[in-house]
Amino acid sequence: MQFQIGDMVVRKSYQRDILFRIISIEQSAKGEPIAVLHGDEVRLIADAHLADLEIVREAERxxxxxxxxSKMKESLEMLRHDYKLLREKHEYRATNQYNNEQQYFHMPGRVLHLDGDSTYLKKCLTLYEKIGVPVYGIHCHEKKMASVIEELLDEYRPDLLVITGHDAYSKHKGNINNINAYRHSKDFIETVQKARKKIPHLDQLVIFAGACQSHFESLIKAGANFASSPSRVNIHALDPVYIVAKLSFTPFMDRINVWEVLRNTLTREKGLGGIETRGLLRIGMPYKTTN
Structure with a gap:
């Protein structure tokens, strides 16, 4: 069978579990053709012999x-429900138990989203827009993120930073604690360290970092508030958005229980984790309309 870049495929040896797209076809050390694969819905990068691949028909796709x-819709509805409750709680406070009729305005936390995959970035930006989170999206290869992060922080001055893309743990490269056994965890860690050196306070810049199977413990130690992947499982391409949206729309006077953040995601606690963090939503008044 002839394979081409862009084909949607599954791996037969993994029981066709994940849908991938072929990014490139390269030669192995033995001279055999190897396909480099990016997950279509999960932030996983992998490679496979062409003989192990099967093209997915349009109906199955x-x-x-x-x-x-369907899963995304369920998570989005949970997020909207949470936001509605937060908004009502905030309105009650801001209007002095509804005794003050003065109108006010919201300032949700601003996001800088660095993504190693342009396709995932577009999906994330669409969801940010649908939810109403102010965001700047930057497509950047994982290995280049650390070299540009300080300049980007100066330029965009975000409240939340997302550092994500593709990652994978390879057993044949070392045990689960060996950072060299991960494809891009080291790059994510270095980027987090540089960002945290520039803005040390955990509530002044909230950081999400990681992708599929990333080294969770090292990312948290480097300074991330939330990261993947505690159980070294795959995470959904949109999971960072659900975490960020919860933080962006939680009032800055409130601290967020970690489970309250994770329950809106598609992967939950096996793929994502973090530390107690303050919300980032601020309100102001009066609200003035422009004619």
């Missing part, structure tokens, strides 16, 4: 997409 959209 659409069926998988509908299943993913």
């Amino acid at each position: 659409l069926e998988r997409k509908q299943e993913e959209e």
Whole structure:
């Protein structure tokens, strides 16, 4: 079978569990053709012999997409429900128990999202827009993130920083605690360290970092508030958005229980974790309309 860059495929040896797209076809050390794969819905990078691949027909691809959209819709509804409750709670405080009729305005936390995958970045930006989170999106290869992060922080001055893309743990490269056994965890860690050196306070700049199977413990130690992946499982492409949205719309006077953040995600505590963090939403008044 002939394979081309952009083909949607599954791996037969993994029981066709994940849908991938072929990014490139390279030669192995033995001269055999190897396909480099990016997960279509999960932030996983992998490689496979062409003989292990099977092209996915359009009907199956659409069926998988509908299943993913159903999960996403459920998470989005939970997020909207949480935001509605937070808004009502905030209105009660701001209006002195509804005794003050003065109108006010919201200032949710601003996001800088660095993503190693341009396709995932577009999906994330679409969801940010749908939810109403102010965001700047930057496509940047994982290995280049550390070299540009300080300049980007100066330029955009975000409240939240997302550092994500692709990652993977390879058993044949070392045990689970060996950082060299991970494809891009080291790059994410270095980027977090540089960002945290510039802005040390955990509530002044809230950081999410990692992708599929990333070295969770090292990312938290480097200074991330939230990271993947505690159980070294795959995370969904949109999981960072659900975490960030919860933080962005929680009032800055409130501290967020970690489970309250994780329960809105698609992967939950096996793929994501973090530390207690203050919300970032601020309100102001009076609200003035422009004619």
